[in-house]
Amino acid sequence: MTSPVKDSLEHQLKALLPRGRVLTSAAQLAGYGADGLGYKNHLPDAVVIPADAEELAGFMQGARALGVPVVMRGAGTSLSGGPVAAQGGVIVHTSALKKIREINTEGFWCEVECGVGLNDLDAALKPHGVFYPPDPSSGPVCTLGGNVASNAGGAHCFRYGVTSNYVLGVEAIMLDGSVHRFGGPAGGRGPWREDWKRFMIGSEGTLAAFTRFWLRLLPLPEKVWTFRATYPDMKTTEAAIHALVAHSSYPAAIEMLDPRGVAMVESSQMACGLPEGSFMLLVEIDGPEALVNARVESVAEILRHAGSQDVMFSDEDALRQKLWKARKASGGLLGQLSPSYVVQDAVIPKRALAEVLQLVYDEADAANIRAVNVFHAGDGNLHPNFLFDSRVPGELEKVEFISKRLMQRVIDVGGTLSGEHGIGNDKSAYMPLVFGPDSMRLQLAVPATFNPAHQMNPLKVFDNRHFIA
Amino acid sequence: MNVFPPMQHERLFVPFLDEVDGTLCLPANATAADVHAQARAHRLRFPLLLDEAKTLREQIAATTHAPASCRFGPYCDNILGMNWRLPSGRIARIGERVVKTTTGYDWLRFLLHSGSRYGEPVDYVLRLRPDCGFTAIGRFDGDTKALRSCVSKLLHSGWMHWWDAVDYVTEGRASFVRVMIHCVPEQAPIFAQQLEHVAASTGTQLKLQNNVPPPLDGLPDLVIKTTPDRAIGLSLELAHAARRCVALCYSGVVHVYMNESDDLTERTQALVQPYTAELHTLGGDWHSRWLPATPPTITESAWLNTLEEAIHEH
Numbered sequence: 045m046t047s048p049v050k051d052s053l054e055h056q057l058k059a060l061l062p063r064g065r066v067l068t069s070a071a072q073l074a075g076y077g078a079d080g081l082g083y084k085n086h087l088p089d090a091v092v093i094p095a096d097a098e099e100l101a102g103f104m105q106g107a108r109a110l111g112v113p114v115v116m117r118g119a120g121t122s123l124s125g126g127p128v129a130a131q132g133g134v135i136v137h138t139s140a141l142k143k144i145r146e147i148n149t150e151g152f153w154c155e156v157e158c159g160v161g162l163n164d165l166d167a168a169l170k171p172h173g174v175f176y177p178p179d180p181s182s183g184p185v186c187t188l189g190g191n192v193a194s195n196a197g198g199a200h201c202f203r204y205g206v207t208s209n210y211v212l213g214v215e216a217i218m219l220d221g222s223v224h225r226f227g228g229p230a231g232g233r234g235p236w237r238e239d240w241k242r243f244m245i246g247s248e249g250t251l252a253a254f255t256r257f258w259l260r261l262l263p264l265p266e267k268v269w270t271f272r273a274t275y276p277d278m279k280t281t282e283a284a285i286h287a288l289v290a291h292s293s294y295p296a297a298i299e300m301l302d303p304r305g306v307a308m309v310e311s312s313q314m315a316c317g318l319p320e321g322s323f324m325l326l327v328e329i330d331g332p333e334a335l336v337n338a339r340v341e342s343v344a345e346i347l348r349h350a351g352s353q354d355v356m357f358s359d360e361d362a363l364r365q366k367l368w369k370a371r372k373a374s375g376g377l378l379g380q381l382s383p384s385y386v387v388q389d390a391v392i393p394k395r396a397l398a399e400v401l402q403l404v405y406d407e408a409d410a411a412n413i414r415a416v417n418v419f420h421a422g423d424g425n426l427h428p429n430f431l432f433d434s435r436v437p438g439e440l441e442k443v444e445f446i447s448k449r450l451m452q453r454v455i456d457v458g459g460t461l462s463g464e465h466g467i468g469n470d471k472s473a474y475m476p477l478v479f480g481p482d483s484m485r486l487q488l489a490v491p492a493t494f495n496p497a498h499q500m501n502p503l504k505v506f507d508n509r510h511f512i513a
Numbered sequence: 514m515n516v517f518p519p520m521q522h523e524r525l526f527v528p529f530l531d532e533v534d535g536t537l538c539l540p541a542n543a544t545a546a547d548v549h550a551q552a553r554a555h556r557l558r559f560p561l562l563l564d565e566a567k568t569l570r571e572q573i574a575a576t577t578h579a580p581a582s583c584r585f586g587p588y589c590d591n592i593l594g595m596n597w598r599l600p601s602g603r604i605a606r607i608g609e610r611v612v613k614t615t616t617g618y619d620w621l622r623f624l625l626h627s628g629s630r631y632g633e634p635v636d637y638v639l640r641l642r643p644d645c646g647f648t649a650i651g652r653f654d655g656d657t658k659a660l661r662s663c664v665s666k667l668l669h670s671g672w673m674h675w676w677d678a679v680d681y682v683t684e685g686r687a688s689f690v691r692v693m694i695h696c697v698p699e700q701a702p703i704f705a706q707q708l709e710h711v712a713a714s715t716g717t718q719l720k721l722q723n724n725v726p727p728p729l730d731g732l733p734d735l736v737i738k739t740t741p742d743r744a745i746g747l748s749l750e751l752a753h754a755a756r757r758c759v760a761l762c763y764s765g766v767v768h769v770y771m772n773e774s775d776d777l778t779e780r781t782q783a784l785v786q787p788y789t790a791e792l793h794t795l796g797g798d799w800h801s802r803w804l805p806a807t808p809p810t811i812t813e814s815a816w817l818n819t820l821e822e823a824i825h826e827h
């Protein structure tokens with residue numbers, strides 16, 4: 045964008061946000077070029093930080109006249125290229141909208157602003173004996189706005205379900221500045237004929253700016269047992285997973301780290317003595333003490349019966365943290381191991397686990413790309429992480445080639461592209477694999493309804509969503 | 514870079530049962546018996562059934578929740594995909610067969626309870642749950658205060674996740690609390706002990722029936738969705754004009770069963786009327802096969818025009 049135009053944009057933005065902040069210097073914008081993926085950089089023309097929800101509403105009212113794309117951003121931890129200005133424009137950073145407005149334990153709901161951090165909400169709920177179950181591992185930083193917009197999942201979603209299972213209501217501001225409440229504490233349609241919040245959840249910032257949410261809560265489980273077991277091969281690991289998902293203890297989490305992930309952890313300072321070449325399963329059950337204690341042996345027995353020789357389990361916090369260590373450390377280590385990484389997020393029927401993992405290994409090895417798998421095995425939600433260096437010519441292309449083959453296979457076995465990270469601009473190229481002519485028409489009708497010019501987050505979800513001023 | 518060309522055909526679901534994932538695809542016109550017949554052989558169950566004889570489609574058209582939504586959530590969290598016949602007669606695939614997805618906009622939840630305004634379901638993909646082999650129903654009797662306190666005890670503890678259902682049932686002037694448990698037979702005494710503890714601490718009388726089928730209340734005439742803390746009060750207020758009210762306590766849903774009569778539309782309308790403003794404020798709603806759908810607002814009409822164009826296109 046040329047300088048006089050940029051000056052004019054800055055001037056207009058300052059008028060729209062008298063109390064908030066407007067950032068335009070190169071140094072300020074640098075931090076907003078990428079998301080959690082890191083390797084794709086799209087600098088915005090400006091970043092605005094509204095002081096509160098009212099100011100965000102004011103901004104949205106004037107946004108259409110700005111004639112540039114508007115991209116909502118929470119903590120920017122997306123792993124699919126969601127909160128980046130792929131077509132330039134203004135990023136709206138929601139960091140100041142941090143109020144937890146109400147916690148209603150009798151009604152099992154809370155009302156929060158979109159910039160509230162997930163772990164901050166957890167901490168606020170805990171003294172009330174309730175919790176909000178979706179738990180993406182980015183919890184220490186990610187915001188509820190990002191969680192709702194990308195329908196986040198997490199390790200405990202096998203039993204508890206994902207964000208969409210817990211959103212009772214969404215306050216959304218459209219590009220004409222109109223403010224709408226879809227649902228509310230009661231979680232129904234409100235005064236509308238249709239349940240519009242269904243389109244809002246998981247819409248990745250392409251329909252509206254969300255300011256507030258009403259979220260469903262559950263009583264905190266009294267007791268948690270964590271299990272860790274390792275297996276010599278995928279066949280025995282798969283047998284354990286298949287037995288666990290059908291078990292009457294309804295595990296809350298069934299997580300897996302593959303031998304390449306185990307090697308990564310064991311060669312780091314986070315080593316915890318996992319056998320070389322092993323597949324690691326991490327399982328958690330929770331519930332009332334009497335009930336959950338009665339289930340411990342049967343879960344351990346499943347893990348042993350499938351072929352593990354080293355099943356460990358505990359209900360003590362310190363030991364449980366140790367059992368989780370390898371799983372939790374793996375995310376951070378991935379970032380340290382290579383300059384760039386792409387994480388896929390496909391979900392597959394669990395009977396195809398071994399087959400699809402083998403494809404990941406074969407393709408990655410053939411291309412000489414390092415692949416590490418750390419994922420939500422209970423849900424069949426794979427996270428193959430492809431480690432590469434985006435500065436080396438041809439590396440990204442290799443990863444894209446592998447991803448393409450992987451996604452085709454995922455669809456062939458009956459799976460889907462993304463289970464919790466969303467599509468962003470990282471996976472939009474694969475969307476034609478999923479939707480046939482009629483379902484594609486329905487899909488495109490949603491942004492056409494709320495954001496027909498694609499001013500909100502263009503080039504995301506579907507890559508033909510261009511904003512034309 | 515668009516690496517894949519547009520697909521020429523819909524990837525429709527073909528009926529299947531995947532016993533590993535616990536998913537079952539079957540026609541929308543299947544009944545509870547059809548679901549049982551397929552699921553039971555694999556020690557799986559679909560807990561959200563309301564009526565033995567009515568089709569799944571009729572049950573889902575009647576309400577968003579069933580008693581077991583207490584533990585497993587509403588229908589929309591337990592139906593993963595659909596083959597959906599559009600008004601043009603063409604069939605589109607909606608949703609997935611896997612248990613989670615963030616691929617595209619959520620038409621599944623939008624269409625699931627939309628009646629026949631945008632077409633109709635042809636097949637559903639259901640998420641099944643392990644059949645643990647033992648079902649029991651606890652009935653708590655007592656006065657209103659004791660029963661309310663009983664529900665509060667049942668819901669405000671870590672046990673809440675493990676009750677298949679906690680319902681406040683009112684018939685005429687009499688009410689009772691109904692709890693459904695489902696577990697492996699060896700753990701039944703642990704559940705029973707907790708129910709006895711709740712009865713003792715709330716002054717209610719507990720009768721426990723073991724090895725009984727889950728309660729099938731039938732299709733409600735009116736469904737009101739409010740907050741969990743309002744459901745019992747609402748249910749008691751509505752009960753005077755109804756044959757039976759069942760408050761699904763954690764879901765905040767009241768299922769109202771009306772007395773047979775030929776002016777059900779008027780009576781249902783009159784029953785809901787005093788609550789509409791509060792329900793709008795709370796983001797709740799109501800639904801009845803005796804009432805027309807709420808007319809769209811002006812804003813909503815504009816949105817619907819665009820959506821309907823896509824839906825009706827040939």
Ligand SMILES: Cc1cc2nc3c(=O)[nH]c(=O)nc-3n(C[C@H](O)[C@H](O)[C@H](O)COP(=O)(O)OP(=O)(O)OC[C@H]3O[C@@H](n4cnc5c(N)ncnc54)[C@H](O)[C@@H]3O)c2cc1C
Nearest residue numbers: 118119120121122126180181182187189190193197249254
């Ligand atoms: C280490 C790590 C671990 C992760 N683990 C998980 C995991 O276990 N499960 C999981 O699901 N994800 C995980 N993620 C991905 C990411 O953290 C989640 O998608 C999270 O929900 C994003 O939240 P955010 O606040 O960072 O949103 P952002 O990244 O800022 O934005 C995400 C999307 O939401 C939109 N958006 C944000 N706020 C609003 C708003 N107010 N209104 C409208 N749209 C908005 C953006 O435009 C964008 O499309 C992980 C990421 C990292 C880096």
